[in-house]
Amino acid sequence: MRVLLVEDTDAIQLVIEALLTKLGLHVDVAKNGRVAVERATTESYDLIFMDGQLPELDGYEATRRIRKHESLSNAPRQIIIAMTADVMPGNRAAFLKAGMDDYVAKPISESILSAILDRWLVRRCGRI
Numbered sequence: 001m002r003v004l005l006v007e008d009t010d011a012i013q014l015v016i017e018a019l020l021t022k023l024g025l026h027v028d029v030a031k032n033g034r035v036a037v038e039r040a041t042t043e044s045y046d047l048i049f050m051d052g053q054l055p056e057l058d059g060y061e062a063t064r065r066i067r068k069h070e071s072l073s074n075a076p077r078q079i080i081i082a083m084t085a086d087v088m089p090g091n092r093a094a095f096l097k098a099g100m101d102d103y104v105a106k107p108i109s110e111s112i113l114s115a116i117l118d119r120w121l122v123r124r125c126g127r128i
Helices: 010-022 033-042 059-073 091-098 110-125
Strands: 002-006 026-030 047-051 080-084 102-105
Touching (some): 002 010, 002 033, 010 026, 010 110, 026 033, 033 047, 047 059, 047 110, 059 091, 080 091, 091 102, 102 110
Parallel strands (some): 002 026
């Protein structure tokens, strides 16, 4: 299974990448929204973890562009999970409105990642 991790903070990126790898996933990393759009529109991922606040292009706009590409090219819809440390009321609705499928708050633990993977990848693929 392939996952795109979109995270600009090195320490967070290293921790989440290590956890995902430990769970048996192949992880590609994008450090900004522009690169995330490039990768998501040229490659296929089973799941994308998208930070909300990113340089060059924030996670909201990156997601809207990915969804637009999917719609225009009849590409399969990729699962996009918002990741954020900003847990203010209304954020979940804003992420979903931008086209993300789910939302997880940072800090992210292995158990939280496992639950997200179970929820979305098992639903789509029948297994991880």
